[in-house]
Every structure is written in structure tokens, then in C-alpha cells.
Amino acid sequence: MKKLILNFGAQIVNEAITAKIILKHKVLINILRANVQEEGGVFLIEVPDEHCEEIRAAFESEGVKVERGKLIEKQTPSCVNCCACYSTCPVGAISIDEEFEVQFDYEKCIGCLNCVDACPFGAIVIQK
């Protein structure tokens, strides 16, 4: 599964774009997070790997801005590998390797931000 961040502008925020695309393309789109405000909406969705480009193009043709960025990022110089973040992640996106170093799998991250305030060093930064 691949994650996409969808940005809906204010002028299209009340259109049923996601439903339309699901019906038309018959692809299982998993909505992980949704934040809809009057000034626009942001969705985090998960799409099967093989349909990722097709779905991205479909949203873009409806005027939705699609990104593939990280939701959070570990700042390596600040991190001491105390791994306080590791046990707060609900989806296993954070792991500890054999050298006891903390590893982030941004593909798995659902942006719940649970880890951010678990870090005693402010080393996990929310990406705008």
C-alpha cells in the first residue's frame, strides 16, 4: 500500500470527489485521516501499490493537490536513540534495530503524531 496526502482547496471542499473516484476506478482506497475545514480539506489515504499512479492522476484531474511527503521526520542530530517513541506507535512504523538504533518507516506512518510528544529531545518534527 502507498500513502498519498490529498489537499482539497476551498472551492472543491464540498464535492464528493473521493467517492466518485472510488466508484469510477473500483479501487480500495483506505482513508486513514481526514481533516475538513471551510478553507479546505486534507486527507491521508492508502492506495494499493499498482493503482497508486492511476489514483494520483484521477485526484489531480479533479483539482486536488496530491503529495507523497512524510508526515513526520526524525531529526537525526537531536535523537539519542532512547527509543521512547517506539512503543507509542500504533502501526509499527517505528522499530529498533540490532544496534539499538531507532528506525522510522515513513511509508507505514499514519500521522497520528503519538510519538511527537513522547520524544524527550524534540527530535520528531511534524512536516507541514
Add this chain to the structure above:
Amino acid sequence: MVKKTYAEINEKIKKGDVVVVTAEEMIEIVEKRGEEAAARDIDVVTTGTFGAMCSSGAFLNFGHADPPIKMENVWLNNVEAYHGNAAVDVYIGATKMSKTRPFEYGGGHVIEDLISGKVIELQATAYGTDCYPLKKIETVITLEDINQAILCNPRNGYQKYNAATNGRQETIYTYMGKLLSNYRNVTFSGAGCLNPLCNDPDYETIGIGTRIFLGGGIGYIIGEGTQHSPLNGFGTLMVKGDLKQMNPQYLRGAAFTKYGTTLYVGLGIPIPILNEGLARKTAISDEDITTNVLDYGVPSRNRPILRSVTYAELKSGEIELNGKSVPVSPLSSLKMAREIAETLKQWIQQGEFFLTSPVERLSTTRVFNPMKVRTKTTVRSYVKPAITCTLKETVHDVAKKLIEHSTNHIVVVDEENRLKGIVTSWDVTRAIAHNVENLSEIVTTKVYTASLDDPIDFSAREMTKHDISALPVIDSHKKVIGIVTAESTLRHFDIHEH
């Protein structure tokens, strides 16, 4: 029988043929070669740990201004330093928080910034004396400018520590980090088989005067730490060292969300292998070190033990709790602990670090006592009889009860006196204004409660947090025993303040 002396080992260090291994490496050596051969072959075992050590801080001497000042209140980067010594000596403690950036920046960060060579703002005020006329000073200092900067930590290097989890329905923020609701994660502290005191549990070589790795520089053990509790394996150390030699990589300011600031301290202790006994003891593995998982959701000194666990299980990243697999975070950096043991090993191998024999041993029998508290501290002392009603009564009946008993809270119960809800005078006022007669429409059924043995401070915190003014007090069968109100807790805090 192998018998070595400190002098013999130091001679080997001087010649460059000393054999040093880390505590992790020692496990396999003893397993393969046996205690006697290991004691003969290995001269020194190095240990290391890197974790949050709140009982840390530094003595600083600024030198005198002209005219001089007898500092009474001192702030470094807006963090208050303790001044109860001579004119320009202060102690900056790791957990003291900045008055402008609390929970984010504190004494631990000031110490890290000092050894990073950063410029620190110093403000001080004084009452002025004939010999120290200056009453106010604002300047900047760096580590280089000040005379002595001595890291002096009253309690470091716990032999082992409890692991933490949380049984409450909400996430809590503690000195053991962020603990998710319903036992969904566990945290622990300490480096297990790399922990200094675990490798010398009878304190044969670790004592007053032992030279150690401290914050990337050289330090010394100056005594047992506060709360030293050797009988149950919770020994601690008091240490000191020259901040000017230290390295910010091994001394890091940290901030635990909603808890406060602290200092991560890098500590490494060399253990000379003087005999077979020490070879055996330094071969301790994570499987041999057990601790307990405690429920930090219970706001009491006596937190319930959920299970016993080994450091091997904790370091695996997952343990079983109530039949479920739960992720476990080390709060100490095990990577840094290894690095410290490795660095200390290199210092000794390169002839830069010599061992000292302790001038006095640490106590092996000291008992850590709890504080005796004379004031009343549990809900038991503040509970009042609850005025109750059942759902069969009307809003009008309840209004009458409020007036009759001059109270603001009516606890709703069933026939067996079990808690069903709560109604306040505000709920009743609103119901009358809107002509609501049916009591069940205005009852709050999601009720926050207290038990007789809850600390009153905890109940007060619950009321503040949820913006409510009373908690029904119930027993384990949900039967109502009474009520504790914000008013009665105010009385408690009033007593404390006077």
C-alpha cells in the same frame, strides 16, 4: 586462585598490555573459558549507561564583579539556580524549569549549552551589603569565563529500575515517559547487563574515590547516592566531575512532556577483575537481571506490581502483559551505553585512564525509608455523607433536597445504593428554567469517582482536569460511601499553605 591488585593492573595499562573488554563481551568469555581463566585473562571490564538522571546538577563559581555582589536570586537562561552558599557560588539543578519556556528548557539544557560552549545569559539580584554593594547584575557567561564548573549529581546510575505501564483509561505523562491507556505500552530505564552496579553488586570495587567516565570526561564516585537501597538491588551513586572536560554528546538536556526537564547522563565505570568472583559477577547477563512492571496509573507510592520481567525480555522490545503482547521502550539509550563502555575500554587500552581503589566501600545494608507524613492525605479524611436520590424522584424532589441539605450535589443511586449518576444544583436550575420534570434527562451518568484511599491531591487534580466540583466516593462494588467536594479539598490546600 587468581589474585590481582590495582597496582598490577595499572602497571599493565602503563605498558600497554592490559586486556579490557566490555560487560557485554565478558558474558561469552566467562561462558567459554570459565571463571578462573577469564579472571586470569581479563584485567578490566567496562560498563556504561546513558539515561535520564533527574538528580543531577552543577556547582558554578562566576568570580566577582566590581563592585561585588552577594547574589540572592540567580537565573541562567531564565532558569533559576540555587543560591544558598557564598556570594557567587550557585547550583544549577537539572529539573529546574525555565520561567519563560517551562516543560521545554531547564537546568539540564543549561548544563548542555554550557559544555557546548554556548553563551549563557546570567541575571542576578541581591539585597546589598556593606561589603557587597551591587544589587543587580545582567551579563553573559560561557564555560570558559567561569572558575569552577563541577557536575555534582546526588543520585545517578541506579543498579536497576522498575518498568512502567498505565492501567488508566487515559494517556499519562510521567518521568517514565508517555504511557498509553489500558496497558498499551511499557517503558523501562537502565542498560541491564551494561549497568555499572549490576556488574559489581557487592560494591567490592565501586566505592568512594573510584575514577569513572562521566559525561565524556573523567569523574569520581563520591559516595552512595541518595535513596541508595542495596538490599533490594536498587543501589545508587553520587558522582562528581569537571564540566570543562565533558562532551555534550554524553550530557544532554531533555524534556518529558507534561512532566518536566531533566539531564541524560553518560556514566561508565571500569571494574578491575581482581579475582574469579568478579569475573563471574561481571558476566551477568540481561536474563539474570529481573525487575517489576508497575502500574504508574495508580497515583500512590505503592504502585501495584503487574509482573516480574527480565532485562532480556524488556530489551527484546515486546513483553506479554495481561495476555497481550505490548511494545516496550527503553528510555535509556542502549546504543549510547554500548558506546560509553567501548570508549572507556579504549581509554584504558590507550593508557589514558588508570584505575583507583576505593578509599571507602558503599553501604550494602542501607534501607531506603519512605517519608513520614503527618497531615491527612487521603480522601478518607475528606469524605462527607452523600445526599442521594433514585431515578424515581422528580426534578422538583431533587430541588427540595438541595435546599434542605444546603448542598450542590445529589448522587443518584439504585435500590442497592450503587452509583447511577450525579445531579448538580446547576443541572436542576437549568431543568426548571426549561420546564424539564424528568430527572433522567438531566442526570450525568458518566461520573468521575474517588475511592477512600485515593490521595486527596489526586482527586483535586481530577476535579481541576475535568472542570467538576465533586466526586462521589465509591467502594469496589460501586456502592456510594460518600462524596468529596472541591470545597473540602480547598480546606486541605489551605492547611498546607499555612
